[in-house]
Amino acid sequence: MQTGIAVWRQIAETLAGDIAGGAFGPGEKMPTEAALAQRFAVNRHTVRRAIADLVDRGMVRVEQGRGTFVAEDVVEYAVGDRPRFAEIISSQRRAPGGRLLRAQRLPADEQVAAALRIKRGTPVHMIERLGEVDDRPISISSHYFPAKRFPGLIHYYQEEQSITRSLARCGLSDYLRLTTRVRARRASAEELRTLQLTPNTPVLETEAINTDTDGKRIEFGISRFAANRIELIFDS
Amino acid sequence: MQTGIAVWRQIAETLAGDIAGGAFGPGEKMPTEAALAQRFAVNRHTVRRAIADLVDRGMVRVEQGRGTFVAEDVVEYAVGDRPRFAEIISSQRRAPGGRLLRAQRLPADEQVAAALRIKRGTPVHMIERLGEVDDRPISISSHYFPAKRFPGLIHYYQEEQSITRSLARCGLSDYLRLTTRVRARRASAEELRTLQLTPNTPVLETEAINTDTDGKRIEFGISRFAANRIELIFDS
DNA sequence: ACGTATTTGTTCGTATGTATC
DNA sequence: GGATACATACGAACAAATACG
Numbered sequence: 001m002q003t004g005i006a007v008w009r010q011i012a013e014t015l016a017g018d019i020a021g022g023a024f025g026p027g028e029k030m031p032t033e034a035a036l037a038q039r040f041a042v043n044r045h046t047v048r049r050a051i052a053d054l055v056d057r058g059m060v061r062v063e064q065g066r067g068t069f070v071a072e073d074v075v076e077y078a079v080g081d082r083p084r085f086a087e088i089i090s091s092q093r094r095a096p097g098g099r100l101l102r103a104q105r106l107p108a109d110e111q112v113a114a115a116l117r118i119k120r121g122t123p124v125h126m127i128e129r130l131g132e133v134d135d136r137p138i139s140i141s142s143h144y145f146p147a148k149r150f151p152g153l154i155h156y157y158q159e160e161q162s163i164t165r166s167l168a169r170c171g172l173s174d175y176l177r178l179t180t181r182v183r184a185r186r187a188s189a190e191e192l193r194t195l196q197l198t199p200n201t202p203v204l205e206t207e208a209i210n211t212d213t214d215g216k217r218i219e220f221g222i223s224r225f226a227a228n229r230i231e232l233i234f235d236s
Numbered sequence: 237m238q239t240g241i242a243v244w245r246q247i248a249e250t251l252a253g254d255i256a257g258g259a260f261g262p263g264e265k266m267p268t269e270a271a272l273a274q275r276f277a278v279n280r281h282t283v284r285r286a287i288a289d290l291v292d293r294g295m296v297r298v299e300q301g302r303g304t305f306v307a308e309d310v311v312e313y314a315v316g317d318r319p320r321f322a323e324i325i326s327s328q329r330r331a332p333g334g335r336l337l338r339a340q341r342l343p344a345d346e347q348v349a350a351a352l353r354i355k356r357g358t359p360v361h362m363i364e365r366l367g368e369v370d371d372r373p374i375s376i377s378s379h380y381f382p383a384k385r386f387p388g389l390i391h392y393y394q395e396e397q398s399i400t401r402s403l404a405r406c407g408l409s410d411y412l413r414l415t416t417r418v419r420a421r422r423a424s425a426e427e428l429r430t431l432q433l434t435p436n437t438p439v440l441e442t443e444a445i446n447t448d449t450d451g452k453r454i455e456f457g458i459s460r461f462a463a464n465r466i467e468l469i470f471d472s
Numbered sequence: 473a474c475g476t477a478t479t480t481g482t483t484c485g486t487a488t489g490t491a492t493c
Numbered sequence: 494g495g496a497t498a499c500a501t502a503c504g505a506a507c508a509a510a511t512a513c514g
Contacts, residue, residue: 006501032479043503048480064480065510076417081472180470181312184420184438184463202438202463204420227420227438234416234470236317425510 011040011050019059019070027198027228030060030068075133078233083177083210083221084164085141089133097132100161101140101194103154105147112144115209115220123147125154127163130194131223137195138230141223149218167218174213180234181207184227195226202227244285247276251286255295255306266296266304311369314469319413319446319457320400321377325369333368336397337376337430339390341383348380351445351456359383361390363399366430367459373431374466377459385454403454410449416470417443420463431462438463 015030024030031039036047051068054060062068078088089096104126113120124144131139143163145153149170156166167175187195187203195203203224210219225232251266260266269287273280287304290296298304314324325332340362349356360380367375379399381389385406392402403411423431423439431439439460446455461468 008501034479044480045504046502049501062480063511065478065512067479067511074419079470177472179472182418182440182468182470183310183466184440186436186438200422200436202420202422204418204440230419232418234315234418236413236415 007040007042008046008049008053011036011042011047012053014040015050015054016057016059019054024070026070027072028070029066030070032067072228074229074231075138076231076233077225078235079177079180079206080235081176083175083208083219085131085139086162086164094133095135097135098130098161099132100127100157101130102126102128103157105154108144112220115207116144116146116217118146125150127154127157129163133229136229137226139223139225140191140194141221144220145218172212172218175210175218176213178209178211178215178217180209182232183207187224191224195224197226197228204230204232206232243276243278244282244289247272247278247283248286248289250276251290252295255290260306266306268303308464310465310467311374312467312469313461314471315413315416315442316471317412319411319444319455321367321375322398322400330369331371333371334366334397335368336363336393337366338362338364339393341390344380348456351443352380352382352453354382361386363390363393365399369465372465373462375459375461376427376430377457380456381454408448408454411446411454412449414445414447414451414453416445418468419443423460427460431460433462433464440466440468442468 015036018024030036033044033047033051037044040047051060051062055062059071060068061071075089075094076092078091080088085098086096105123106126107121108116108118108124110120112124113122116124118124123146125147127143127145129141129143130137131141145167147153150167150172151170153166153170156169157163160166160169183205184202185205187197187201191197191203192199192201204227206221206223206225208219208221208223209217210221212218251272254260266272267275269280269283272283276283287296287298291298295307296304297307311325311330312328314327316324321334322332341359342362343357344352344354344360346356348360349358352360354360359382361383362378362380364376364378366373367377381403383389386403386408387406389402389406392405393399396402396405419441420438421441423433423437427433427439428435428437440463442457442459442461444455444457444459445453446457448454
C-alpha cells in the first residue's frame with residue numbers, strides 16, 4: 001500500500017460506512033473478526049485495531065465469546081411529571097408509534113386495587129399497548145383505570161389511539177406522575193417475541209401510579225421496556 | 237389424614253414455615269417437585285397445588301425446566317433528593333453494609349469529565365464500593381469526585397467508610413441528586429462473581445450526577461444493582 | 473451436567489516503514 | 494548516514510467466555 005493511510009483506518013472507515021449505510025442494523029451482529037480479516041485480506045490484529053477504533057467512537061460493542069454488535073441507538077426516556085409516551089418520544093426528535101394489544105373491562109386484582117386505592121374486584125378498564133419508536137417496538141404497557149370514573153374509556157381509546165386524548169374525552173385534562181418503581185428482570189418468552197428481542201435481553205419494568213390534579217389516583221400502569229434500547233432519565 | 241384440612245394446604249404451610257424459618261434462603265433452589273412428593277408421601281400433583289399456593293402468596297417463583305426458587309426479598313431503594321446508601325437502607329429497617337473495592341486518583345475520562353463539567357484529564361478521586369444489605373451484596377458503585385475540590389477524600393474514606401462523612405470532613409455538609417439515568421443489561425462475569433448472582437441475572441445500572449447546595453456538580457456515580465434483589469422507587 | 477465448537481482476549485515474536493535527533 | 498523510538502502489520506499459540514447439542 002502506498003496510500004499513506006494506515007490499513008486499519010481504512011477498514012474502520014469502511015465498516016463505519018457500512019453501519020451508517022445500514023448494512024448492519026442497530027443491535028445486529030457484525031461478521032466475526034476472522035471473517036473480516038479474510039474479507040479485507042489482512043491479519044486478525046489489523047481488524048481488531050479497526051474495531052477498537054469503532055468501539056472508541058461508540059459505534060459498536062464487543063462481547064467476548066459472542067461477537068461484535070452494532071450499538072443500539074438508545075432512546076432517552078425522560079420520566080417527568082407527566083406520563084405521556086408520545087410527547088416524551090417526540091421531544092427526542094423521534095417518531096412515536098404503537099398499537100393496541102388488548103383492551104377490556106375486568107375486576108381489579110390485589111395489586112391494581114392497592115395501587116388505585118379501590119376495593120379488590122372493583123371494575124377497571126385495562127388497556128395494553130405496544131409502544132414503538134421509529135417503527136421499532138420498545139415497550140409493552142398495561143394501564144388500569146377505575147371504570148366508574150372513566151365510562152367509555154376503551155371506546156374512546158379505539159378512536160383516539162392515545163391515552164391522554166381518551167382521558168381528555170372523559171373530562172380529564174391533566175394528570176400527573178405520583179410514584180414510579182423500577183425493576184429489571186429477564187424477559188419472558190412472550191416479551192422476547194413481542195419486543196423482538198434476542199434471548200437473555202433483560203426488560204426494564206416500571207410500575208407507575210398517576211393522579212389527577214387533585215391528587216386522586218386515576219391510573220396504575222406497568223410498562224416493560226426493551227432494556228437494550230432504552231434509558232430512563234429522572235431529573236430532580 | 238382426617239384433619240379436615242386439605243393435604244396441599246398442610247404441605248403449603250409446612251413449606252411456608254420452612255422458608256420463613258430459613259431452611260431455604262432467599263433465591264435458593266427448593267427441592268424438585270418429585271423430591272417433595274416423596275418427602276410428603278403424596279402425589280406430585282398435590283405438591284404442585286401447594287407450590288401454586290406459595291406462588292400466589294409471592295413466596296416462591298417457578299421456572300419451567302429449572303426449578304422452584306424462594307423469592308428474593310427485594311430491597312425497596314427510595315431514590316430521593318439525597319443519595320445516601322446507608323440512610324436509605326436503614327429507613328427500610330435493614331442493615332446497610334459494604335466494603336471498599338478500590339480507591340485511587342486518576343484523570344477523568346470522557347464520560348466522567350462531561351458529567352462533572354470538567355476538562356478531560358482533570359484529576360478525580362475514584363471510590364469503588366461494594367454495597368451490602370443484611371450481609372448480602374447488592375451493589376457495586378463507582379463514585380468520582382473532582383480531586384481539587386476534595387483533597388484527602390480517599391484518606392478520609394479509609395477512616396470513615398462512608399462517602400457522606402468523608403465529604404463532611406472535606407467541608408461539604410450536604411449534597412443533592414441532580415439527575416439519575418437508569419438502564420438494565422446482562423451482568424458481566426465480574427459482576428456475577430462480586431454480586432454473587434446466578435448467570436443471566438440482569439443488573440440495574442444507575443448513573444447519577446450529584447451537586448452541592450449551590451448546584452455545583454461534585455459527584456458522578458455509577459451503581460450496578462443485583463436486579464433480583466432491588467427495586468428503585470422514584471417519588472414525585 | 474458435560475464436552476465441543478465458536479468467538480473474542482492476551483501475549484509472545486518478527487518485520488517493516490516513518491519520524492526525530 | 495546512523496541511532497532510536499514509534500506505529501503498523503503479520504503469525505502463532507493459548508486463555509476465557511459463550512453457544513449448542
